[in-house]
Amino acid sequence: MTALASRGQxxxxxxxxxxxxxxxxxxxxxxxxxxxxxxxxxxxxAELAKPGIFPPPMWFGIVWSVLYAMMGFALALVCAAWGARGRTAAIALFAVQFAVNLAWSPTFFAAHQIAGALAVIVVLDLLVIATIALFWRVRRAAALLLLPYLAWILFATVLNYEFLRLNPKADGTSDRGAVQRIEI
Incomplete structure (x- = not known):
């Protein structure tokens, strides 16, 4: 026997x-x-001007569900690669990029920071490229599973930029808690 584990294992x-x-x-x-x-x-x-390349909103839930499943499976492939050189670094970098991924929605939608979200997503782009490179060294299939994710976030980066370009006055604004006062 020349292998530590069988294919079935x-x-x-x-x-x-x-x-x-x-x-x-x-x-x-x-x-x-x-x-x-x-x-x-x-x-x-809802009040923001939408770029011409903005897809119908229903696609975001569908695409992100598929991408998160693919990301999870890519991570599983790397986690299961016991003894592979670079496995720990690849998992750690995946965790960092995933945390940055999760930070984008609160930055854009909750904090209304369009420019801040653009900075977050540019950092995410770079982290995903680095994660793909590390995954490639551990399991090539795992790296390939992340390519659609990279394509989508690169598209999202362009969208984020376009939202900022079309809505410069909306960056950092909040209409929550606004009160209209009328003097008589």
Whole structure:
């Protein structure tokens, strides 16, 4: 026997990891969006001028659900690669980029910081590229699973920039708690 584990054992390890990582990524992604009131139900966002490339809102939930599942499975592939050189660094960098990912929705939708969200997403772009490079060294399939995520956040970066360009006065504004006073 020349291998530490059989193919069946490795497959079982990936499945066990995926049973944790896929739901965790999806749940955390959902909570980030829901708690920051992202999307059409946000009155501040509803008032913003939308770029011409802004897709129908229904696609965001669908695309992010698929991407979070793919991210979770990519992470499971790397987590199951026991003994692989660079595994720990790849997992750590994934955690950092995922935390930055989760910070974007509260920055944009809750804090109404369009420029701040643009800075967050540019950092995210760079972290995802680095994560893909580290995943490539551990499991190439895991790196490939992150490519649609990279494509989507690069598109989201352009969208974020366009929102800032079209709505410069909305950056950092908040209409929460506004009171209209009328003197008689």
């Amino acid at each position: 490795l497959r079982a390890s990936v499945i066990r990891w995926a049973l944790f990582t896929v739901p965790a990524c999806m749940l955390l992604g959902y909570l980030s969006g829901a708690l920051s009131q992202s999307g059409a139900d946000n009155p501040w966002f």
